[in-house]
Amino acid sequence: MDEPSADRLKEALRADGVRITRQRAAILKVLSEAEDHPDATELHRRARDVDETVSLATVYRTLAALEAQGIVHRHVFEGTPARFETTNLPHHDHIIDVESGEVIEFASDKIERLQAEIAEELGYEVVRHRLELYCRRKPRRS
Incomplete structure (x- = not known):
């Protein structure tokens, strides 16, 4: 867009x-x-x-x-x-870093397909959705 x-x-x-x-x-x-x-x-x-x-x-x-x-x-x-x-951006989801508050945009065809499959199995069609993942960075391993 x-x-x-x-x-x-x-x-x-x-x-x-x-x-x-x-x-x-x-x-x-x-x-x-x-x-x-x-x-x-x-x-x-x-x-x-x-x-x-x-x-x-x-x-x-x-x-x-x-x-x-x-x-x-x-x-x-x-x-x-x-x-x-x-709103002129293509559909995307968000990861929110719970420690810094940073918001990271991402898109995943795999997640989109899975959501549509789950809705279909339950007798629904996805009209719109919002996915927010609240995450923290993994500690670095030495």
């Missing part, structure tokens, strides 16, 4: 009747360039590097509007604040 673009995010906000202010443009720029899963506080910090007038309230309102438009996913991983990513 395409890279997330600030223009695509602007279009989604306009469709929701939200004006694109200088502050919102800064938030959209940061969100479209994010290669991780930032929480609202981290988005706010990054957006203030672009425009120091961005408020945390504007970050939350902007994220809520983008989520309502289906342009942003909100992830609530155990023990962490909600994190966000744009």
